[in-house]
Amino acid sequence: MKVIVIGGGIGGLCAAIALQKQGVETIVYEAAPELKPVGAGVGLAANAIQGLARLGVADAVIARGKELEALTIFDEHNNIITNQDTRPLSRKYGISNFVIHRADLHDVLAQNLKPGTLYLNKRCQSIDQKNDKVHVYFTDGTDATADLLIAADGINSVVRQQLLPESKPRYAGYTCWRGVIENPGVKLNTMISAETWAPQGRVGMAPLPGKRIYWYACINAPEQDERMRQMTPEQLAGHFTGVHEPVQAVLAATKPNQMIWGDIADLKPLDKFVYNRIVLLGDAAHATTPNMGQGACQAIEDAVVLGQCLEQETSIAKALANYEKRRLVRTAKVIRMSRMLGWVSQWENPLLIGLRNAVFRATPAFVTQRQMEDLYKVDF
């Protein structure tokens, strides 16, 4: 069997590692001309770390990131809205609260591919299926053929758009900046992943190894708003005037070229991931808003489950059917819960904010813990 993976993101690389480990001939085609150290931080929960362990790369990933002890949400005055001590879950399921620079995660994954199996500067333009063979046509005029095509080309997947033209990314109503900076000398709790829910938006912060800080900020805005695109770090810091420190200090210390901007979007849950010999994986299949920090985690789960199904089943068709059965419900649940959490956390109305914060404060820790356990328990 020959497998082609379109997209060398977290999902595509993990899928290729899973299959290559089983001896399946697998080639990854990535549109970007080089694997640059792009992106900011990424949080990984226990389900992802368990997935990475199955792929044999968990130790290498863990060595490059940082394990944290709690997920804490503050209001704009630095009062705690909710605090989830993740240590008990880490003891039960393995590291449950972990942050790493995306570039480091990518680097580890790329290093674990068989040499010569990742082709850069190869943008898929279209696909075609005949007699259980999939043909891929690239924008450079070349093409390739395989028995199975894994579409891991992200939320704007060209492959998905060709199969399901009606499935389009849905804007969530808020736009997001993120960055990684050297700590500019601010006091930061380096054992927690912190998020502040202020009336003017949300800011999250987590420490990265090497005295770096990963931050993100979300503001309600019209889609693709020109004013948001042009926002400077100083203006963003100004937007959060009145919010507890070190929020403004960290935003203001960011250089314009350290800041990445993009609207937040997801996909309406699909009812199929498999189209004969083409399978959707990661964001191409089930892009979610980042509010639960589960997009990459679910992509890693997809890769492990797909590998397991292909190994255990007697035919590709059966394996793909099993993959779809195991992944549809779980990923749809994440999309729905994450969208709801994002909506609630971006409220601006003072009455609603007061009510929300009171409900979160009154929610017993074991309830949140149970919800997190649902995510951390994997079926592989």
Ligand SMILES: Cc1cc2nc3c(=O)[nH]c(=O)nc-3n(C[C@H](O)[C@H](O)[C@H](O)COP(=O)(O)OP(=O)(O)OC[C@H]3O[C@@H](n4cnc5c(N)ncnc54)[C@H](O)[C@@H]3O)c2cc1C
């Ligand atoms: C602000 C923000 C914060 C996030 N934080 C977290 C977090 O803390 N934890 C978490 O688990 N998830 C998080 N996510 C989600 C996570 O980033 C994604 O779910 C994850 O990157 C999906 O991986 P993927 O490989 O499926 O897609 P992508 O990362 O989008 O990779 C797709 C790849 O395909 C390539 N490609 C695209 N089109 C083509 C083509 N036509 N031909 C060839 N190659 C192509 C792209 O260049 C890219 O390399 C966050 C997302 C955002 C936006």
